[in-house]
Amino acid sequence: MPFSLYVLAVAVFAMGTSEFMLAGLVPDIAASFDVSIGSAGLLTSAFAIGMIVGAPLMAALARRWPARTTLRLFVLGFAIVHIAGAVTTSFTLLLFTRVIAALANAGFLAVALSTAATLVAPARKGRALAVLLSGTTIATIAGAPSGALIGTLLGYRATFWTIALLCLPAAIGIAKGIPADAGESTQDTPVPVTLQIEIAQIMKPRLMVVILLAALVNAATFATFTFLAPIVTGTAGLEELWVPVVLALFGAGSFVGVTVAGRFSDRRPGSVIAVCGPLLLLGWIALATQAGHTVALLFLVFTQGALAFALGSTLIARVLYESEGAPTMGGAYATAALNIGAAGGPAIAAATLSSQAGDLGPAWASSLLVAIALVIALPRLRVIAPRVGQAIR
Known part of the structure; x- marks a missing residue:
């Protein structure tokens, strides 16, 4: 894999850390600005909404700029904007910085996904995606827990300063490591692809299906990931110190999953979906019924992280394959699919917390979301995930 892909992964790591770190900083932020926990939680919602809106908007605005x-x-x-967030004394301004940060993150990820696809051979997009998303998985393993720890020891402002500093080597690496012609399509296109043509690609039935599947699987992942803390301290009865351990374990699993799947998602995407999908469903059901047992919880958190990211990254790779007719907007479609799930999954899971399932409601919600995805995917597997050389046009 080209070195430039790893440069992009460093930036994805910094941005992923910023996205995940708020889970451990909400109480400190609420106290600092004298607002409620619920109000401070709006920072997460603002970021998610900014990501969904920002991916296609930023990609469209920047489609003619050099990558x-x-x-x-x-x-x-x-x-x-992280420096602004670190120094502001206004909660409204802090909320605004999160929206702008999300727009920048969404724009970067949309362009990075499209660029990554041009840095490798056409049949290796899944491998390139695996390298890029490794930045996100490492953020869940080390970045988010470290950010929470820095916030606990030095205050949330120190975490914002840390994210700003992490961006500097990423910016230098991009300037030095990304080729000047990166992002330019390797395909012969005698007629320029207009923005209208790229937007029209979203109406392709197969592209719409894989975007829906990616959103469902990612929603299932974040539905439970967001509410792992109450499962750990409530259902399993463990001390709060176990929460970052469990989150890091999930992140370690996700790193393994996205790395292994990257070796198969190009050549055998249907096999990855057919194997990981049912196992992921059974795993969420097992977590919902066995989370009270510590050993089972720890084992399942790791395996679910691996299966969720293996399946999710494969589906995102399929989005990139199916949006080849949208060379600059394809990454935006993939980013939107990721973040629709990241925003919708926790919202669905939150509604289950007041049900009879209680803390385990999110795991049941994840089970249902994956079940819906499988009902859609399995009958259409040969169409939405053909092997290399067997693409159905």
Whole structure:
């Protein structure tokens, strides 16, 4: 894999850390600005909404800019708004910085996904995606827990400063490591692809299906991931110190899953979906019924992280394959699919907490979301996930 892919992964790590770190900073932020926990939680919602809106918007605005310049601008903009968040004394302004940070993150990820697809051979998009998303999985393993720890020891402002500093080597790496012609399609296109043509690609039935599947699987992942803490301390009865351990264990599993799946998602995407999908469903059901047993909980958190990211990254790779006719907007469609799930999954899971299932409601919600995805995917498997050389046109 080209070195430039790992440069992009560093930036994805910094941005992923910023996205996940708020889970451990909400109480401190609420106290600092004298607002309720619920109000402080709006920072997470603002970021998710900004990601969903920002992916297609930023990709469309920047589609004619050189990829290297665009990526560097998004990273530097991300750093600047974190500095603003670190020094502001206004909660409204802090909320605004989260929206702008999300727009920069969404724009970067949309362009990075499209760029990554041009840095490798056409049949290796899944491997390239695995490298890129490894930045996100490492953020769940180390970045988010470290950010929460820094916030606990030095205050949430120190975490914002840390994210800003992480962006600097990423910006330098992009300037030095990304080729000047990165992001330019390797396909012969005698007629320029207009924005209208790229947007029209979203209406392709197969593309719509894989976007829906990616959103469902990612919603299932974040539905339980977001509410692992009450499962750990409530259902399993463990001390609060176990929460970052469990989160890191989930992140370790996700890293393994996305890495292993990257070796198969190009050549055998149908096999990955057919194997990981049912196992993921059974795993969420097992977690919902066995989370009270510590050993089972720890084992299932790791395996669910691996299966969820193996399946999710494969589906995102399928989005990139199916949106080849949208060379600059394809990454935006993949980013939107990821973040519709990231925003919708926790919202669905939150509604289950007041049900009879209690703390385990999110795991049951994840089970249902994956079941719906399988009902849609399995009958259409040969169409939405053909092997290389067997694509159905």
